[in-house]
Amino acid sequence: MNKLILLxxxxxxxxxxxxxxxxxxPAEKMELxxxxxxxxxxxxxxxxxxxxxxxxxxLKAHRYLYRIRxxxx
Amino acid sequence: MDMSVNSLxxxxxxxxxxxxxxxxxxSPFAMLGKPAASAAPMQLRRPMPARSKVVADIEKAVELxxxxxGMTISFHHHLRNGDAVIPMVLGVLQKMGFKxxxxxxxxxxxxxxxxxxxxxxGLITRLYTSGVRGELGKLLSAGEINIPxxxxxxxxxxxxxxxxxxxxxxxxxxxxxxxCLGNITGHTGPSACGSLGYAIxxxxxxxxxxxxxxxxxxxxxxxxxxxxxxxxxxxxxxDSLGDPKKIATGAARITRNPVDLRIAKDSFRLMxxxxxxxxxxxxxxxxxxxxxxxxxxxxxxxxxxxICGSFGLGGVGGYMASMLEEGLFSTVxxxxxxxxxxxxxxxxxxxxxxxxxxWYANPFNAGCLVHNLDCVIxxxxxxxxxxxxxxxxxxxxxLRGASGGHQDTAAGAKLxxxxxxxxxxxxxxxxxxxxxVTTPGETVDAIVTERxxxxxxxxxxLLASALKAGLPVADITELKKEVEKLTGxxxxxxxxYDKVVAVVEYRDGTLIDTVYGxx
Amino acid sequence: MLYIxxxxxxxxxxxxxxxxxxxxxxxxxxxxxxxxxxxxxMVACYLKYYDFKNLIVTVRVNGADTEFFDDDLxxxxxxxxxxxxxxxCNGPQDVLAADRKIEALEKENSIPVGTxxxxxxxxxxxxxxxxxxxxxxxxxxxxxxxxxxDLTADMGVQKTKEGWELxxxxxxxxxxxxxxxxxxYDTVWADISDKEGLLKESxxxxxxxxxxxxxxxxxxxxxxxxxxxxxxxxxxxxxxxMEAAENAKKEGKGVxxxxxxxxxxxxxxxxxxxxxxxxxxxxERSGS
Numbered sequence: 010m011n012k013l014i015l016l017x018x019x020x021x022x023x024x025x026x027x028x029x030x031x032x033x034x035p036a037e038k039m040e041l042x043x044x045x046x047x048x049x050x051x052x053x054x055x056x057x058x059x060x061x062x063x064x065x066x067x068l069k070a071h072r073y074l075y076r077i078r079x080x081x082x
Numbered sequence: 083m084d085m086s087v088n089s090l091x092x093x094x095x096x097x098x099x100x101x102x103x104x105x106x107x108x109s110p111f112a113m114l115g116k117p118a119a120s121a122a123p124m125q126l127r128r129p130m131p132a133r134s135k136v137v138a139d140i141e142k143a144v145e146l147x148x149x150x151x152g153m154t155i156s157f158h159h160h161l162r163n164g165d166a167v168i169p170m171v172l173g174v175l176q177k178m179g180f181k182x183x184x185x186x187x188x189x190x191x192x193x194x195x196x197x198x199x200x201x202x203x204g205l206i207t208r209l210y211t212s213g214v215r216g217e218l219g220k221l222l223s224a225g226e227i228n229i230p231x232x233x234x235x236x237x238x239x240x241x242x243x244x245x246x247x248x249x250x251x252x253x254x255x256x257x258x259x260x261x262c263l264g265n266i267t268g269h270t271g272p273s274a275c276g277s278l279g280y281a282i283x284x285x286x287x288x289x290x291x292x293x294x295x296x297x298x299x300x301x302x303x304x305x306x307x308x309x310x311x312x313x314x315x316x317x318x319x320x321d322s323l324g325d326p327k328k329i330a331t332g333a334a335r336i337t338r339n340p341v342d343l344r345i346a347k348d349s350f351r352l353m354x355x356x357x358x359x360x361x362x363x364x365x366x367x368x369x370x371x372x373x374x375x376x377x378x379x380x381x382x383x384x385x386x387x388x389i390c391g392s393f394g395l396g397g398v399g400g401y402m403a404s405m406l407e408e409g410l411f412s413t414v415x416x417x418x419x420x421x422x423x424x425x426x427x428x429x430x431x432x433x434x435x436x437x438x439x440x441w442y443a444n445p446f447n448a449g450c451l452v453h454n455l456d457c458v459i460x461x462x463x464x465x466x467x468x469x470x471x472x473x474x475x476x477x478x479x480x481l482r483g484a485s486g487g488h489q490d491t492a493a494g495a496k497l498x499x500x501x502x503x504x505x506x507x508x509x510x511x512x513x514x515x516x517x518x519v520t521t522p523g524e525t526v527d528a529i530v531t532e533r534x535x536x537x538x539x540x541x542x543x544l545l546a547s548a549l550k551a552g553l554p555v556a557d558i559t560e561l562k563k564e565v566e567k568l569t570g571x572x573x574x575x576x577x578x579y580d581k582v583v584a585v586v587e588y589r590d591g592t593l594i595d596t597v598y599g600x601x
Numbered sequence: 602m603l604y605i606x607x608x609x610x611x612x613x614x615x616x617x618x619x620x621x622x623x624x625x626x627x628x629x630x631x632x633x634x635x636x637x638x639x640x641x642x643m644v645a646c647y648l649k650y651y652d653f654k655n656l657i658v659t660v661r662v663n664g665a666d667t668e669f670f671d672d673d674l675x676x677x678x679x680x681x682x683x684x685x686x687x688x689x690c691n692g693p694q695d696v697l698a699a700d701r702k703i704e705a706l707e708k709e710n711s712i713p714v715g716t717x718x719x720x721x722x723x724x725x726x727x728x729x730x731x732x733x734x735x736x737x738x739x740x741x742x743x744x745x746x747x748x749x750x751d752l753t754a755d756m757g758v759q760k761t762k763e764g765w766e767l768x769x770x771x772x773x774x775x776x777x778x779x780x781x782x783x784x785x786y787d788t789v790w791a792d793i794s795d796k797e798g799l800l801k802e803s804x805x806x807x808x809x810x811x812x813x814x815x816x817x818x819x820x821x822x823x824x825x826x827x828x829x830x831x832x833x834x835x836x837x838x839x840x841x842x843m844e845a846a847e848n849a850k851k852e853g854k855g856v857x858x859x860x861x862x863x864x865x866x867x868x869x870x871x872x873x874x875x876x877x878x879x880x881x882x883x884x885e886r887s888g889s
Contacts, residue, residue, distance in 0.1 A: 021639050027508060027611035046507045049478050050572035079507070340819035344618050532618045568614065568651065 029079045036074035039063075045079025083582060085596075090470065090519055094593035098585055100208055100230040102247075104593045110493045110525050113590035114445060122246030125289045127315065134262040136317045140174045140294070143316040144252070147290040149175075153251035154184040154208075156288060158281035160256070160268060160418060163193045164328030167256040167294055170320070172196065176205045184208040186248050188239060188280035188439070189484055192216050193328075201227050210248055212236060213474075213484020214584070222583050223480040225599025231584035233474065233597075236280070236417070237443025237450060237490035238589040243287045244440060244447070247591065253288035255281045255314075256323050260295035261303040264314025268419075269306060269428045269436075271297035273323035274330060276419020276428055277398070278308045282438035285313040293317045306429075308436055330422035333400025334370045336378050341532045345501050346375035348554065349459060349530045353380065355551035356544055358456050358497050359389060365411075366395040366458040366491055367402060369420065372501045373459045377401050384410050395442075395451055397487060398434075403427035406434060415451055417442040417487075443490035445589050452487070452494030460488055462502045462529075464516045467559050469523030469538050471500055472516035474586065477509050479575035479600050481584065485520055489589045492525040497544075504531040504565045509572050512562040517575070519595040520586060534561050576601040602659070602786060603816045606631035608640035613647050616656060619819040620826075623657035628673055629664070629688055637669050641676050648680035659720060661686040665695060671702070678706040684718040684743055689751070692731045693738035696721055700739045715741055720786070723774055724748030725755045732774050736781035745778045746815075747771060749788030762798050764805070775810040786813040793818045803828030831875045839879075842872035 018034035029045070043055050059075050084096040088106035097103050137143050149155070155175075157168050168187065175183065185206040190197060195217035200206045209231045214222060221227055234242060242248040255278075258271035266285075268278040273296055285291050291314045298319050323329075337343065349372070353359055359380070367377045378401075384391070385408070394402045394414040400423035406414045413433045419425055427434045443452045452458075463483055464472040471492075473483045492498040500521075502511045511531070527544055529536045534556025537545045548555050581599030588594040603621035605612045607628045616624050626647070632640040644660060660682045663669035666689075677685065687699050696719060707714050719741045723729055729752065736745050749767050753760040760766065771787065778785035787806040790799045803814055803825050814825050831839065842859050846869045849857045857864045 021636075023608075025609065025611055027614060028609070047477075047509050047572070049575065050509055051570065053573055054570055338820075340619055341615055343819075344620070532615070564652075 024078065029077055032074075032076040032078075034074050034076070040074045042074065042076045043079075044077070047079060088593065088595075090468075090522060090594065092519055092595045093579075094596050095582060095585060098230050098232070098582075101232060104585065104587075105591070107522070107588045107592040107594040110522060110588075113592070119245060119446075121244050122249065122287060124287060129315075132263075134317075135264050135311075135315065136262050136298070136319065138318075140171055140254075140292075140318050140320075141178060143292040143318050144174065144178060146316055147252045147292065149180065149252050149290075151180055152182045152184075154186055154249055156248075156250045156253045156284050157187040158255060158278065158284065159187055159189040159191055160275040160278055160281065161191070161273065161324050161329045162275070162331075162420075163191050164273070164325040164330075165191050165193070165256065166322060166324035167254065167320075168194055169196050171254045171294070172200050172205065176200060176203060180205060182207045184210065186210040186250060188236070188284075189213045189486070190215070190218065194218070198227075201229060210234065210239070210242075211484075212239060212486055214481040215483065219481035223475075223597070223600050225578060225581040225583060228581075231597075232587060233485050233584055234587045235443065235485040235489040235589045236439050236487045237445055237452065238485070238587050238591065239280075240283050240438070240440040240442075240444035241446045241589065241591065242587075243283055244444065245591075250284055250288040252290045252292065253281075253284040254292050254294060255285060255309070257293040257295040257297075257309075257317075258323065259297050259299055259303060260293050260317055261299050261301040261311075262317060263301060263311040264291075264293050264309075264317050265301075265303040265307045265311045266293055266295075266309040266314065267303060267306045268308060269425050271295075273297070273326055274422075274425050276330070276425040277416040277436045279417030279437055279442060280439050282309055283440050285309045290315050294320060294323070296320055296323045306436075330425055331420070333421045333423045334374060336375050336401070337371050339371075341503055342372040343375055344532045345372040345503065345530055347379055348532075348535055349376045349499050349501055350379035350383070351551065351553055352499060352528055352530065352535055352544075352548060353457055353497065354383065355547045355553060356497055357547065359383065361389050362392045363389070364393045364395065364454060364456045365391060366397070366452075366455055366487075366495070367399075368459045368461055368501070369397060369399065371461065372503075373461045374399065374401060376459045376499075376501070377405070381405055381408075381410065393451075393454075395455055395491075398424050400424060403434065406431060415442070443487055443494075443589070445490070445493075450490075450494070452490045455491060455495040457497040457499070458491040458495040460492060460498065460500045460521075462500050462511070464511055464513055465500060465502060465526075465529050465558075466513045466516045466523070467562060468515075469500075469526040469529060469536075469558070470516050470519045471521040471523075471526060472518045473520045475518045475597060477517065477572060477575070479517055479577060479598075481597060483520075485586065489521045489525070489594075492521045493589065498525060498527045500526050500529045502529065502531055504533045504561065505569050508569050510562065510565045510569050512558060512565060514562075518586060518597055522588070522594065529558065531556075531561065533564065536561060602813055603819065603822060604631070604789070606640075607644045607660070608632045608636045610643060613643075614651070616658075617652075617654040620822050621656065621816065621819070622813070623659060623683075624653075625659050625661055625686060625815070626682075627661045628669070628677075629661045637663070638672075641669075641673055645676045645680050648677070648682055657683045659684040659686055661688065664688045665698065674699075674702055674706060678703055678717055679710040679712070681712055681716055684720050686720040686722060686746065688722045688748070689724050689728065690721040690731075690735050691725055691727045693734045696735055696738040696742060700741050703741070717741075718743035720744040720746050722746050722748045723770070724751035726752070728752075729770055729773055732777035733780055736777050736783050742781070742783055744784035744786055744812075745774050745781075746786040747774050747788045750791075752788075762792075762795075762802075764802060771806060771809055771811070779810065784812045785810070786815060787811045789815040789817050790821065791817070793820060796820075796824050799824045800828055829878070831879055835875060836879050839872035839875040842869060843876060846872070 189212035536558035662673035
């Protein structure tokens with residue numbers, strides 16, 4: 010299968026209650042930024058989730074900045 | 083620090099440096115039914131007769147009070163987030179060069195982040211309060227400031243004052259209406275706040291009382307006097323006690339959130355099934371959200387069946403005041419008024435009675451009102467499978483709440499119902515162990531969530547009634563698992579157990595838990 | 602049937618809490634074009650992993666005339682919701698086309714053929730004319746539902762609270778559904794703050810024979826249930842009718858008489874139906 014290359018920043022989701030906004034953009038290295046009300050208690054799980062999804066996608070080079078924002082309390 | 087493990091398995095200090103010795107919590111009524119201990123002495127004063135106690139400014143009142151470094155000052159929090167008095171007085175004290183004071187307000191309004199600055203500056207080196215929020219909460223929980231902090235319930239604070247554990251040297255009492263000899267009331271004036279319940283207790287036991295007012299009325303204040311002149315030493319007039327819009331807000335409206343309404347409806351159904359809603363029943367409603375919405379269903383039912391209750395109690399908001407007006411309760415006992423509708427009711431309705439904190443909830447007097455309460459609805463930040471409740475710290479371990487009347491009403495009421503959504507912001511509310519125990523599970527009869535009603539196993543009678551009425555009863559451990567399936571299991575916050583940030587007293591003076599600094 | 606936008610995790614996660622009998626997870630009108638794929642994935646996720654308890658879960662896919670229809674089916678059918686709602690059915694051919702696609706997907710995913718039912722939306726004049734043909738097009742069809750908003754738009758008339766403009770459509774759809782032996786659900790009441798109006802309309806459609814109604818806010822559920830509930834008097838009468846019928850059967854009599862009047866089979870059937878509804882709503886069968 011052809012590998013995908015990330016060309017530009019894209020985002021999905023909203024800041025409505027219980028939702029989150031995920032933004033993916035090209036970067037120097039793999040990075041995860043997770044901000045918002047419950048970010049402390051779910052940081053590890055989120056990192057794992059992002060890794061799993063990223064590893065299962067045919068991405069050409071795993072160098073992206075994943076920014077996840079959760080609504081503030 | 084010497085620690086001991088109390089009956090809930092929580093580690094608490096035996097001795098808090100800068101404060102004194104404590105006993106660990108054993109059970110809700112362990113300290114009651116015994117011969118009386120001695121009370122703190124009340125101050126006798128011998129001033130020369132005078133026709134006015136008005137002094138030029140706060141500085142002058144402070145000089146006259148004999149306040150020295152290391153002494154204890156107190157305030158009430160009836161002006162809520164509209165209060166300008168606490169920052170004003172602390173500012174003056176700082177300028178006058180005071181140090182090492184014990185700051186002992188009845189609670190700290192959210193808005194007063196400045197307290198943190200006065201702690202950093204060394205003005206305040208000991209804190210006694212019912213609650214800590216905002217910047218101050220974050221600061222304390224970060225372990226950045228190392229001062230002893232004791233958190234007490236409203237009843238517990240009254241007890242502590244009456245027994246002398248809190249020895250107030252100077253009480254600075256914001257007085258919405260005051261005359262030149264110090265008769266005070268809270269239900270009239272541009273900064274009217276309704277009941278002065280917490281202030282009344284301070285006025286009786288403080289060594290020196292300063293009334294601060296923006297509304298000096300002609301002598302004598304009438305018809306209502308909440309604090310009589312013989313407890314007041316000086317009167318200071320200032321331009322404004324604060325922001326009236328934030329003091330007496332509009333009445334909290336019943337929530338429209340369908341999840342909260344579901345919780346409220348099921349809570350009411352539990353009340354009904356328990357048989358407690360009968361003529362002569364007494365009730366304390368919550369302040370907002372689901373805990374207030376229960377009142378809507380209760381009101382409908384009481385009207386339909388023509389039931390009149392004996393008394394409403396609280397923490398009184400507009401909804402309770404309107405139920406009084408509709409004749410659904412014979413009386414309302416008010417220790418703190420939340421909005422302008424309540425203040426109006428207090429002024430106009432003789433059955434709306436002002437009470438002080440001791441009358442309300444002190445477990446060490448001849449009989450406080452919470453001990454006669456039939457039913458109370460309480461909120462929670464967290465609960466655990468032993469039915470313990472946390473209203474002090476968030477799931478990140480940061481101080482963000484107040485003990486308030488929680489422990490007192492839960493212990494006293496025949497039916498104590500705690501309401502909480504099963505998760506908030508994706509984080510479950512039901513834990514194996516709450517971060518900080520405020521109210522022990524032994525005093526909690528039921529926890530109502532939108533996904534089920536959990537009944538304390540010790541209440542077999544209540545469980546039987548709930549099942550008979552076909553209510554959605556759930557096992558709390560099963561419910562916890564179910565919620566975790568949806569949200570995942572949150573990673574617990576990490577604490578530095580060498581940093582004791584605050585101790586939490588139970589209403590009888592024993593220690594129920596300790597708050598540690600975040601790592 | 603509570604409508605929940607398919608792109609709102611905040612609402613879907615609370616679905617079992619609201620007291621609805623069934624829910625519609627909406628991938629169509631509630632979801633913006635840019636969010637169609639995210640909503641589809643999220644609904645599929647919920648269908649796969651979330652415990653909806655006793656709720657009947659249906660999903661409204663985008664219309665067959667859109668680019669999303671095929672992807673919606675491909676991703677949702679494997680999750681086996683109770684039913685798929687197909688918008689704008691104009692004739693039996695629309696139902697049959699969907700039926701074929703769904704069957705193929707069921708087979709591909711080892712799901713017994715016919716598991717996922719179809720709720721067909723009547724939202725156009727043409728669709729209304731073909732209501733019976735649509736309802737009886739294939740065994741997969743479980744219900745007809747009326748899309749009042751779109752139908753009035755198609756007819757070029759105003760949708761009003763009195764509802765006369767929908768009177769014929771409602772009657773026609775109910776008859777068609779009954780003739781075909783399927784359920785029939787009424788359209789939404791848009792004014793959330795007008796509970797009286799909702800109750801009035803709900804009582805009307807109950808009397809016309811609808812078996813359910815759409816709710817667009819949890820607040821509406823209680824009112825709609827109220828309209829569907831038999832009142833005490835009707836219930837007591839139904840109980841008497843059933844008692845008389847049972848007695849007549851025991852005594853081998855062919856004629857049933859209640860309160861001195863003869864009562865025939867259709868009345869008995871209605872009484873039985875009412876008692877079932879009463880049981881459903883938890884009425885106690887105490888003699889009174």
